[in-house]
Amino acid sequence: MGRNVRSASRLPSPAGWLAGLAGAAALSLLSGCEEDPNAIGRLEGVWGKVGISEGLLQKPRAMTIDPLDRIYIVDMTARIQVFDTQGNYLRGWKTPESKNGKPTGLSIDRAGRLMVADTHYHRILIYSPEGELVRTVQMQRGDGPGELALVADVVEDSEGNYFVAEYGDNNRVQKFDSEWRFLLQWGGHGAEPGQFSRPQCLALDEQEHLWVADACNHRIQVFDRNGKFLQTWGGPGSGPGELRYPYGLVLSPDQTVYVVEWGNNRVQKLTRDGRSLGWWGTGGREPGQLFCPWALVRDHRGRIHVLDTNNHRVQTARM
Amino acid sequence: MSQYRVTFESPGYLILLILVPFLWWLSYRALAPLGQGRRGVALVLRCLIVGLFVLAVAQTQMVRISKRLTVIYLLDRSLSIPPEGQTAMIDYLNAAVARHRVDDDRVGVILFGRDALIEVPAFAYNITLPPNLQAPLESDYTNLASAMRLAMASFPEDAARRIVIVTDGNENLGSAAQEAQALAGAGVGIDVVPVYYEKRGEVVTERVVLPPDIRRGLPFDLKVVMNNTKQPAGADSGEVTGRFVLKQKTRGEARVVSEQKVTLPPGKRVFTVRQQLDAAGFFSYEAEFFPDHPEKDDTMTQNNRASAHTHVKGKGQVLLIEPADNRSQYEGAVKALAEHNIEVEVRSTKELFASLGELQQFDAVILANVPRDAFVDDNQVQMLVRNTQQMGAGLVMLGGPDSFGAGGWIDTELEKAMPVDFTIKSAKVVPRGALAMVMHASEIPQGNHWQKRIAEEALKTLGPRDYCGVIQYGGGGPRGGATTWLWTPGMLATGENREMMLAKLSRMTPMDMPDFEPGMVLAHQGLMALEDVSVRHMIIISDGDPQPPSPATINNFRTAKITVSTVAVGAHGPANSIQMDAIAKATGGRYYAVNNPNALPKIFQREARRVTVPLRHENEAGMRPQITQPHEMLGGIDAVPPITGYILTTVKQNPLVEVVMVAPEPGPAVNRTLLAGWTYGLGRTVVLTTDATARWSKSWLTWQDYAKLVSQIVRWTMRPAGDEGKFSVATDFRDGQVRVVLTALDKNDEFLNFLSPQMAGVGPSLQASEGKLEQVAPGRYVGTFPAREAGAYMIAVSPGAGHGTLNAGVNVPYSDEFRNLEPNQPLMEQLADFVPEGGEPGQLIQAPDGLDRLEPLLEEFNSFRHDLARATSSQDVWPFLLLLGSCLLFADVFVRRVQVSFAWVPVVAAKMLGRKPPPPPAEMIQRLQSRKAEVEDRIAQLRASARFEPSAQLEPDRRILEEPFAGEAAPRRPAAAPDVAQKPPEEEGYTARLLKAKERAWEKGKS
DSSP states (O other): OHHHHHHOSOOSOHHHHHHHHHHHHHHHHHHOOOOOTTBOOEEEEEEOOBSSSTTOBSSOOEEEEOTTOOEEEEOTTOEEEEEOTTOOEEEEEEOSOOSSOOOOEEEEOTTSOEEEEEGGGTEEEEEOTTSOEEEEEEOOBSSSTTOBSEEEEEEEOTTSOEEEEEETTOOEEEEEOTTOOEEEEEEOBSSSTTOBSOEEEEEEOTTOOEEEEEGGGTEEEEEOTTOOEEEEEEOBSSSTTOBSSEEEEEEOTTSEEEEEETTTTEEEEEETTSOEEEEEOEESSSTTEESSOOEEEEOTTSOEEEEEGGGTEEEEEEO | OEEEEEEESSGGGGGGGGHHHHHHHHHHHHTGGGOHHHHHHHHHHHHHHHHHHHHHHTTEEEEEEEOOEEEEEEEEOOTTSOHHHHHHHHHHHHHHHHHHOOTTOEEEEEEESSSEEEEEEEESSOOOOOTTOOOOOOOSSOOHHHHHHHHHHHSOTTSEEEEEEEEOOOOOSSOHHHHHHHHHHTTOEEEEEEOOOOOOOOEEEEEEEOOSOOOTTOEEEEEEEEEEOOOOBTTBOOOEEEEEEEEEEETTEEEEEEEEEEEEOSEEEEEEEEEEOOSOEEEEEEEEEEESOHHHHOSOOTTSEEEEEEEEOOSSEEEEEEOTTSOSTTHHHHHHHHHTTOEEEEEETTSOOSSHHHHTTOSEEEEESOOGGGOSOHHHHHHHHHHHHTTOOEEEEEOSTTSGGGGTOTTSHHHHHSSEESOOOOTTTOOEEEEEEEEEOTTSTTHHHHHHHHHHHHHHHSOTTSEEEEEEEEOOSTTOOEEEESSSSSSEEHHHHHHHHHHHHHHOOOOOOOBSHHHHHHHHHHHHTOSSEEEEEEEEEEOSOSBOOOHHHHHHHHHTTOEEEEEEEOSSSSOOOHHHHHHHHHHTOOEEEESSGGGHHHHHHHHHGGGGGGGEEEEEEEEOOEEOSOOGGGTTOOOOOOEEEEEOOEEOSOTTOEEEEEOSOSSOGGGOEEEEEEEETTEEEEEEOSOSSTTTOHHHHTOTTHHHHHHHHHHHHSOOOOOGGGEEEEEEEETTEEEEEEEEBOTTSOBOOSOOOEEEEEOTTOOEEEEEOEEEETTEEEEEEEOOSOEEEEEEEEOSTTOOOEEEEEEEOOOGGGTOOSOOHHHHHHHHHOOOTTSOOOOBOOOTTOTTOHHHHHHHOOTTOOOSOOEEEEEEOHHHHHHHHHHHHHHHHHHHHOOOOOTHHHHHHHHHHTOOOOOOOHHHHHHHHHHHHHHHHHHHHHHHHTTOOOOTTTOOOHHHHHGGGTTTTOOOOOSSOOOTTTSOOOOSOHHHHHHHHHHHHHHHHHO
């Protein structure tokens, strides 16, 4: 913890520095604990404040980044706000409805448009980068093919097919073609390989394998594009290679994967076969500390931006 | 904007300033050695010090005189001013402020109707009120006085003060003239802006009159008084046509008893409708007039309705309350009571009374196997208790599987009123229950509030020996949140831990729980770890989006016979959750889908009752009740047939409790009560812990004395018949209050003193009013309650123990707001004529053409004129003067004791400027050189002495060495130096010599 705090480059003020250092020192002294040997990375910035005005965040829950390094964030006011990687507010808009609940998944399609998993309305909203609602893919609520329960995330593969993850009454992944016609589904509620308990985040790797953050099973599962189970790793816990409620994942070109753990308040860096390379972050409200983080993205400079949900902010780290 | 002035609180002390010249004269000579300059400074300082101390003693104050003005507008929002008048008032205010407010003058706005409120506090900016100003005010009265009081209290103190009253002057509460006098006395100016409007016609349904002695089956005339205030004008005869409707309401049902088209000529008219009431009970009549052309004839519809209530007494009337979802189980008991001339009105918990007044028609109330959660409103339970305690009615609690402790009545007002407690302390008698709750409702509106409330309700329902645990998902810790128990260890007995549990619940802030599995596993472990528990139950509240538990976990619950009830709340659209329904079905619990959080506490009470099941004691073989003492309730009954079940209780440790019948088993007698009664307040309460129905008392239904037993139990509790002849009740309405006067005489017409009469009123909308009557004179008791609504109020007065209830009524007329339909010019002129202390009189800002033409009005009148007494504020400065004087005292000492040389200044200045320092004066150099030589000589001698050479030449001059110690208590030495050659040098030091002397003294002492 201490190392992260000391390495922070954008702390708000000298007073903050002093407070952070003093707090870290006091905690270390009090607990008598040594620095976490698995801690890696350094904090490079903290941005975002709580609020409902433009540029402020109210319990943000999903985040994605487009090829131009513009970060899209949706929060508990159902506002989608766009920032640059320095946290400068660019624009924002609201989803059409939010009474039933707020979106929990964002991603960018091949055309650079924003896809919003409108969780409690059983639909996908597709926006232009400027915020124009281009398309609403409305599905029936249900557990049949092509029907949706609570939508967690959506991604598009290189052939224009869409993969949609759901939880709630169903725990599965459905595959749709480019016209949103149902192709196939797999999963089901359970803890066996290939089953899910809240598949919260999806990602496609270079081979177009689908990576699923199986949050309540505390693991990552990997499938091919036809739903064939390939591998799983993780398991509940706080140790290296263990996960607790992984809510987001990012695949890095260096063949590593970053997983943000809602329950462990950290971002863990792992090899593609699940070997832990260390983690960054711990629980708390200071810079370098996380409080129930929901999502993360990686920008072109290789920096990780973590959505620090209950601290209503984004933290940038290099791992 | 301010001026300052100095004043003295005790100016008499200023006479002490004459000491200053005396001090000057005295010190002038004494300070002469200081030299001219220092003496001058010291003298000035001394005089200043004395002067400051004298000013401090005189309590000097700084007075600030402000030129600012604060104007507060009081806007009349009562109904007597039509909407167009209200808009004109706001337009005037906005324009006047914009035109006349200058500099730092402040402006504020107060609105008033029945009460007053601050719409805009006084600030120094131009306010603009919206034309459609909405304010949470009751506008059926005009209380100008309260607005004036509020203005007086809200004025800032640092400015002159003026109120501008914009009104029609029709006050009907309080006295504005009296307040104006007080305001003027305090220097507050009063301007009045009259609001004029045309006189309007109105139809008022003034009252519904019922005869006082309505008897069952006898016809009576009901009269409705209506008043048409319209005046004939030219071709308009003033007649108003419309529809007159009279409704009768009883037990929540309304029935139209008369509807007719009527034509109302100007003035009052009375309609008479013949009525007959064939059943005993509480009846309410409501008359309403619907004009054909309301926009022309009757602009205010609030005054078109009037009502009156009555109740027709039966022989002896009892209310039996049974649960809405299990009706007709007490038909046998009802029949039995009817056989003994006791009329019973059976109501379910969903069609209960709304006020204590409504209960007064009944002499006793029977709660028949009613669980606590069946009552929609907890206030009704309190009313039942007060009905006994304060109004003297009886209260009987009949047993059944959902009654007493098993009905969730533990720790309630009802338990306090009963002769038994509903909990069992002995573990041998009753096994324990255990309840675990999983909280996940944080995402509904006010989620944390509701979670706390429902958990508290469930906790209160449990007995002291039952276990309770709460599971939540909480954050914290370096590695984040976890599903945990709220208190450790998870399941704790509620009795000794209840306070701690409630405290923890009040601080509980559960987070969004991702899945049920950890919580359910935790609950299963916690519940199974309890060995002495016979019932295990769990409640899950959630918005349904956590992941469901694994089938293995559900199986574990099923195997362990732990029921799980699930409550789905609508955080994400309408409440519905397939998985929560499935959990409840799989474990034998109940599933609730709740969209209104208000329903949650009752659900949790009901679910918590599942763990209180052990309080039921059943024995199919039968248990024969044992009569413990002869009692009125068992008059003529020697033996009672066996029962098969009852609810366990604990007899209260109170000598008033009479236990009449107990069951033969189980445990000690204090827990086996079947029938007991006591006097509670002015009334009596009785418990019959078995059910008196076919479930537990089947043999009673065919028993010949069943009716006798039931009727005697009820009759023992019933309110005594009233001796109304010796009491009289008078009522009247004044200043918003109904006043009830009770005159009490005994049989010999002597005054009855020291009674504690209680009263309960029921208003036109069946709203309750209660209170005590205080004795004001021999045999005379007076009580009041506010009556905010116009209409008929029925009042029941209970003089005290042993006396029946007296009934009276009072009609509260419509507010004068609906009658005084012309502005009150004299009052407005009177208010404007008050002359504020130190200022000019107010102005009547009168626009003959109304407030529509603002320009001439603004040209002529300015409420921001500065002609009032200026506000002053004073501040004590004497503490500062005292402090300053003390500091100067130090300076005085410094000047006299320290001579400050400024010779270094030219030297330093020259160095800074790079010049050669000026040579010191020659005389000074000579003095310095001789001094230097002297010091060098002495130092040389000192060095010589340090070599310890016993030479007379080199013997140091002891005078030099001892000079620094001359003033100290150094040992005296001979004035002349001893001759070193003749006398050997001193080898011993002074200390050694002292020691030797001491030794010698010792030796001497020994010898």
